[in-house]
Amino acid sequence: MTEHTKWERVSGNEEEAERIYRKSRSFLGDVWFRFRHKPTALCGFILVLILLVFCLAGPFFTPYTYSEQNNKMASIPPLLTVYPGPEEGSYLYITQGMKLIEVDNEGNLVRQLKKKKDDNAQKRTSFVWDDDTLVYLDYSRLPNTVLDKEGNRIEVSQKKWNHTYLLGTDQLGRDILTRLMYGTRISLMVAFIAALVNMVIGIAYGGISGYLGGRTDTIMMRIVDIISTIPLTLYVILIKMCLDDGLLSIIIALSSVYWVDMARVVRGEMLSLKNQEFVLAARTIGSSTKTILLNHLIPNAMGPILVTVTMLIPSAIFMEAFMSFIGIGIAPPMASLGTMCNDATETLRTNPYQLFLPALVICVIMFAFNFVGDGLRDALDPKLKK
Amino acid sequence: MTKYLIKRVLIMIVTLFMIALLTFCLMHIVPGSPFTSQKQVSQAVLDALNAKYNLDDPLWKQFVDYMIGVLHFDFGPSYKYTGKTVNDFIEGGMPYSGTLGLVTLVFVLLMSIPMGIVAALRNGKWQDMLLMFFATLGVTIPSFVIATGLLYIFSFKLGWTPVYGVDTWKGYILPMIAMGGYSISFLARLMRSSLLEVMGQDYIRTARAKGISEFRVIWKHALRNALIPVITVLGPTIANLLTGSFVIEKIFAIPGLGGYFVNSVTQRDYTTIMGMTIFYATVLIAMIFIVDIFYCLIDPRIKYE
Numbered sequence: 233m234t235e236h237t238k239w240e241r242v243s244g245n246e247e248e249a250e251r252i253y254r255k256s257r258s259f260l261g262d263v264w265f266r267f268r269h270k271p272t273a274l275c276g277f278i279l280v281l282i283l284l285v286f287c288l289a290g291p292f293f294t295p296y297t298y299s300e301q302n303n304k305m306a307s308i309p310p311l312l313t314v315y316p317g318p319e320e321g322s323y324l325y326i327t328q329g330m331k332l333i334e335v336d337n338e339g340n341l342v343r344q345l346k347k348k349k350d351d352n353a354q355k356r357t358s359f360v361w362d363d364d365t366l367v368y369l370d371y372s373r374l375p376n377t378v379l380d381k382e383g384n385r386i387e388v389s390q391k392k393w394n395h396t397y398l399l400g401t402d403q404l405g406r407d408i409l410t411r412l413m414y415g416t417r418i419s420l421m422v423a424f425i426a427a428l429v430n431m432v433i434g435i436a437y438g439g440i441s442g443y444l445g446g447r448t449d450t451i452m453m454r455i456v457d458i459i460s461t462i463p464l465t466l467y468v469i470l471i472k473m474c475l476d477d478g479l480l481s482i483i484i485a486l487s488s489v490y491w492v493d494m495a496r497v498v499r500g501e502m503l504s505l506k507n508q509e510f511v512l513a514a515r516t517i518g519s520s521t522k523t524i525l526l527n528h529l530i531p532n533a534m535g536p537i538l539v540t541v542t543m544l545i546p547s548a549i550f551m552e553a554f555m556s557f558i559g560i561g562i563a564p565p566m567a568s569l570g571t572m573c574n575d576a577t578e579t580l581r582t583n584p585y586q587l588f589l590p591a592l593v594i595c596v597i598m599f600a601f602n603f604v605g606d607g608l609r610d611a612l613d614p615k616l617k618k
Numbered sequence: 619m620t621k622y623l624i625k626r627v628l629i630m631i632v633t634l635f636m637i638a639l640l641t642f643c644l645m646h647i648v649p650g651s652p653f654t655s656q657k658q659v660s661q662a663v664l665d666a667l668n669a670k671y672n673l674d675d676p677l678w679k680q681f682v683d684y685m686i687g688v689l690h691f692d693f694g695p696s697y698k699y700t701g702k703t704v705n706d707f708i709e710g711g712m713p714y715s716g717t718l719g720l721v722t723l724v725f726v727l728l729m730s731i732p733m734g735i736v737a738a739l740r741n742g743k744w745q746d747m748l749l750m751f752f753a754t755l756g757v758t759i760p761s762f763v764i765a766t767g768l769l770y771i772f773s774f775k776l777g778w779t780p781v782y783g784v785d786t787w788k789g790y791i792l793p794m795i796a797m798g799g800y801s802i803s804f805l806a807r808l809m810r811s812s813l814l815e816v817m818g819q820d821y822i823r824t825a826r827a828k829g830i831s832e833f834r835v836i837w838k839h840a841l842r843n844a845l846i847p848v849i850t851v852l853g854p855t856i857a858n859l860l861t862g863s864f865v866i867e868k869i870f871a872i873p874g875l876g877g878y879f880v881n882s883v884t885q886r887d888y889t890t891i892m893g894m895t896i897f898y899a900t901v902l903i904a905m906i907f908i909v910d911i912f913y914c915l916i917d918p919r920i921k922y923e
Contacts, residue, residue, distance in 0.1 A: 458633045470644050591763040598758040
């Protein structure tokens, strides 16, 4: 009796005791949990989303197209150096072609002024402002400047953000922001398709090689060994050369060379998975080789495959930019980040912004996918974490 | 060891043959002949040109002839530049490319290994964070972006280095940094993780327990083992340095092999492309082979199965 006062009897409900209070998490939920708790991975993921919105939705919000040229507005930087114009609230911008452009207070480019007379003796050019006013561009000494009403040089300039072309224009007068959107779209599209095709080829090749094993495996892997010693850069260039200019041939060139790593990864997974009990069980109930491969083995190898694919995307983007940069990429006037960089190198000295903007976007893309890949690797296989 | 060497040499020969065959096939899949151009050429002239370059022979014979030429280090004439042979291009470009490649390799090794060691020894501290931040930058920023950025800052703005050419030693500095950027970052990351792993091993604790100085623990015991993975990837790294030079040579106007290769690609000068590809591939495969042998020599545990 005394024991019972000290120890209270628990109302014995078996089911209550066995109940799992925490919601059980699926494998994917687990991966997502680990993924979003890594700041760099989450940051990369958000960057990828922003890039996708930028390149897919962006073109709907811009009044320009990627190919529309405007020679009057060529090579205008995002940050304008302006001089006060003859009227209140109006400013003048001197283009690299020694023309004057009227800029209003908000930084909108209003119009290009008409040239009237070039006075070589005094080193000045007159432009028509309106019917009875002329403005003068003085190029007697650097920096070139505009003359005020009394004919004195206006030495004080102001900086204004370009409101008409937010990121400026290239040397053919095309809006850089719009071209960046299309360029990002092309780069991402090439990368995604190339990664997908490489994934399919790699899984098929590695899967068959690893699962069948024996002599088939030896021969198939020897071929992979030989291919992997071939410098891929050379072959992408060669394959690209044999095809026409254009998007499709770049995708084909990139799709046909990068599957080797994937094949190796898949084969390694196959070798370790195929001797496990669940494969034996599947074989016992009479599943065909195809079913075992597609329904049992490949889904189990999906983690390493996904990681390899995410790491493949930045290298495909890099390769596309590289090819466009040496001049065998996307045919003009279509924009790609590589061609934009390539076009800009000619005028690097005068227009550095034309190079730095696409270069920055390439770097952001590379960062984003590398971070996502790193995060995915840690999330899918926590054992690998250092 | 001998057996392993023979096997490796055989695989090398097969690989080179495959490369030559593949390149040859790719060149001949292209529609049109090398002499197709904007201006109309009469059939008689075309026939004469084809006969001159033996392009009227059956394909297999052309390939056999070409391969015999390659075995004698003769890569044939250029189709686009009359009177020039592919050998002229290679002999003209190799001194520049070779120097740049070697200088870059030395630079990469001198930078990446100390960076990796410092990062590993200061694991988690600010030095590690800083170095790994730069290493991440180096892996993600494409070499042509680094190259043009450096060119803009140091040649155009500051005027410290020449804008193009390698007439003085200063001309090598920027190409070297731009080309080595990726490899430095990659090797430094590898060195760091490999050294971290080694530092956690039992024999390091044993060495410390013996009471020898920390310097000797790292220098004698940790570093030697940590270098093994780095040496493994050195072959592909040299390959990267050599092929990565296309763009760098183009940007800095260095008259090396890369410039000739890119030009021949854009001008569709087939024999030059083919000769250059085979030459590059040979150099690269030979490099990988040498590194592999070296690797086997320093690590006795590796079996030459």
